[in-house]
Amino acid sequence: MEDEAENPRPISVALLVTCLVDLMRPNVGFAAVNLLQDAGCTVTVPRAQSCCGQPAYNNGDESSTLAIGRQVIEVFESFDYVVVPSGSCGGMLREHYPRLFSADLEWVNRAYALAQKTYELTEFLVDVIGYKGGNSHYSGLCTYHDSCAGLRELGVRAQPRQLLAGVGDLELIEMNETDTCCGFGGTFSVKYPEISGRLAANKVANADRTDADTLLGGDLGCLLHLAGRMRREGRSLKVFHVAEVLAGMASGPSIGEPEASV
Amino acid sequence: MSTTTQTVTFGEQVDLALNNVSLQQAMGRAESGFVETRRHCVEAMPEFEALKDTARDIKEHTLEHLDSYLEFFEEKVIENGGTVHWASSGEEACRIILGICQQADARLVTKGKSMVAEEIHLNEALEKAGLEVVETDLGEYIIQLANEMPSHIIAPAMHKTRSQISELFHTHHQSLGYVDKTTTREEIVSEARQVLRDVFVSADVGITGANFLVAETGSNVIVTNEGNGDLTSCLPRVHIITAGIEKVIPSLEDLSVFLRLLARSATGQEMAAYTTLYTGPRRDDDPEGPEEYHVVLVDNGRSAMLAGNYRSMLRCIRCGACLNHCPVYTAIGGHSYGWIYTGPMGAVLTPLMTGLDNAYDLPNACTLNGRCQEVCPVRIPLPDFLRQHRVRQNQRRLGSGLSRRVVSMWAWLARRPRFYQAVMALPVRLLSYLGRHRGAFEKLPFGRGWTVVRDFPAPTGATFQQQWQKRKRSEP
């Protein structure tokens, strides 16, 4: 591999799986691992991980968030890089941990150090590795949903699109209002379901209007919410995490689709 | 209109709003209107981001020296023949203003748009004392007739349809001799123009807000598209300006920074039709103009904000960009916020000014998507403030105890990853099994919060960690 020729030792990456990928759709995790390995990294998946702490953070439970944060820092800080298949979890580590720990002299530097080596998956592949893609194919017209945290906290927008351009047979079309929130917002989705549902309806309508057959995104939270809404409305778009398509692992059921699907 | 128990009121309001077709249409129009026009303006100005940084810096500098700048401003106002009054509270401001009106034997008062005046319930105070108060901004006039709160700080009657406005005018203008009902927009605006003209010229007192107070010259600045601010300020004998203490800025050059940002951020215009600097009452040789010029500086909680963790909220120039770009606001409309300040800035201000327990839902009905902060011309960290509200609510045990306990439990588990993984493995497997035919659940026990508006995609087998560990074990 190109990378191995340039780097004397492979880049060591720890994968922060995220709670949603771990519990709801492991395929995304495996796709991320495959992509990182294909890009020349050694991938470790630390066992002692569960959640980045966002649910506690966004519900105002600061002490719980700090406790989870300390654990995440301890587990992940020894690696060269921490890669996350999620803009919101990536943003949590990179943007919010340093601020959360700002009053804690013991932890603030460690939080900053971790923040500096934390990347969202597509961002890491493009900006750090310069990954040109594998030989995956996906036959379909896709539209891409930008998660708000990925977009605004990490600046992830061009990178997934660049990678998708390298996928054989895949055509990308942009929907209207790509930068409008889909309405997931973590626990917001269940605390304010009517508003959340309305925003989802707007987003899936925009996606459908493009005539795309597939909706892609980088955050499983958004995708579970949107796929659930698609199913409820009887719309036929398939929903995949971008990692699955990039890794050529999108031939199985899409999100919310049963095993033996139509 | 006072705020009631938000948890009940908010949900009902939201329900009404989501199902109100004409409101949704109006919000849709406004969204594409204000958002698109703002985007064009911003794209046409490469300096826009740098301008926002400058505006933020000017505001922060001014706040850091607020007492000095207010004193400079006051000095200049007095030099130009005006009077400055200081009010600690809203009630006090109302007393002062009523006193000025009574001193002037006023009967009829015209009002330009002033959020501060609404904040302190000024109209009620004056009307209770027997004065007639007429709003002159067309949107404010409409909601005054309808006896409603504004639903947007720039377009207060945005939620009203043309036929609703027609009806209102017909009901209220007949006694003034307007027998025929207006139908077209042009007719509506024309009738409002005629009706309000009579009011403008007969008013004894004109009360306006201030977009900015300029310390250098002792001027107040009003920005309108209609010209009503000017007619309110020029024609009556007495001109009263109600302004929050945070409205002062140092110089005319600083004013230009804010003028370039305000109209662009609010309505996507480079300049509003009328931007006027008023400096004092009429001069000796002026043939017209107010004899008295009063600036009422209102604290009403702002000095407390200055002292606390929400200081940057005082940078706000009331442009409404955050409202226009908030997907939640656009879905639920202004009335859902229960007070005069709506959208993201309202979600921050209302709990600060009326109590955290009084407005529980506002900081929580937000996805923290951050678009508000992105468009704020003075870079207020709105999502951070909303989260800060949530922290304080959590500390004070406000809102759903169940929600707090669930989150607490989740966090307790999450801190024990091996145990967490063991605990989560079973329900994941179970749901994966139960959902294998359909791929998603229409209903789930304890899952109504999710399933009421969307299906719940089924988990897809053992957890990632289980599969990963298994894979590792089987590797050589």
Place this chain on the structure above:
Amino acid sequence: MSDSRVEVLQRIRGALKRTGPADWSVQQSLQDRIASHRISVRPIYGEEVIARFLDKHVAVHGTYDWVDASNDVMDAVVAYLDRHSIAPKVVAGSGSMIDSLSWPNECTVERRPAVKLDKVAISEAFVGIAETGTLVLLSAPSAPASHNYLPDDQIVLLDIKRVVRYQEDVWTLLRDELARLPRTVSLITGPSKTGDVEQTIEYGAHGPRRLHIILIGS
């Protein structure tokens, strides 16, 4: 009243971690900052000012005539009144250009504050700002501000030499040419409008329905 003044200032100072007013040297530096008239970031453009000014004015629904010399102004005024079927009863402000106009007999010209039945006012601009197509009109004993707001139509005379590039240029000129700010400094950009009905623009909300500039000079 003065108690509240003390209270408010005390609270502000407390918030700023002070017990009393700022040091004299600090206050002086703040005054120096004001007096420096320091210009911050602003949008730079290279377009020629007159072209820019007129483009921007037209873009906000304004109209104009461009005449070479002050002799031609009257014709342009009369033509405008004819065009819009406005009776030639004008309320006029003052300025070197307006004062030198010789009105035809059929025109009635009154020099007084406007009243609500006035159909048309004629005013003279202090300057025009090319950046945004904005007119700057100052209140004066013989130029009442009501001329800008009450009549249905306003005609504004603008000397081509008085078109400045940026908004800050206005502040500089005001400071240079006047001893103190007049009671009102009106920055007017296009005619009055409102979007309050169905979020669609209608003109002539409270101020003039039409704003016409007569640009003088070459």
